[in-house]
Amino acid sequence: MIDDDIRKLVERDRGADLGALEADIWRREGLLRTRRRTTRRVAAWQGAVMAVAIAGSASAGFAIARQADPHQAQLLVPGEQFAPSTLLFRAHR
Numbered sequence: 211m212i213d214d215d216i217r218k219l220v221e222r223d224r225g226a227d228l229g230a231l232e233a234d235i236w237r238r239e240g241l242l243r244t245r246r247r248t249t250r251r252v253a254a255w256q257g258a259v260m261a262v263a264i265a266g267s268a269s270a271g272f273a274i275a276r277q278a279d280p281h282q283a284q285l286l287v288p289g290e291q292f293a294p295s296t297l298l299f300r301a302h303r
Contacts, residue, residue, distance in 0.1 A: 290296060
């Protein structure tokens with residue numbers, strides 16, 4: 211049984227050409243190195259895009275928040291004038 215398996219493996223690998231094995235290995239290493247470099251560049255660009263998106267979103271949110279009327283919410287929140295934050299910070303607005 212084991213002899214049959216060994217014979218099958220020998221017959222399967224008999225036709226393999228190992229003359230270009232080293233060149234194939236170096237070609238594959240070059241391909242892997244190129245893929246790694248590309249992956250790093252894409253990840254760096256994705257990080258930069260995310261940072262710009264976060265900064266833009268934050269600045270847009272601050273700009274919209276500054277334009278909003280803080281007393282508009284009194285209709286939706288009865289007793290808001292007695293909230294501790296309103297009592298403490300009303301003079302700063």
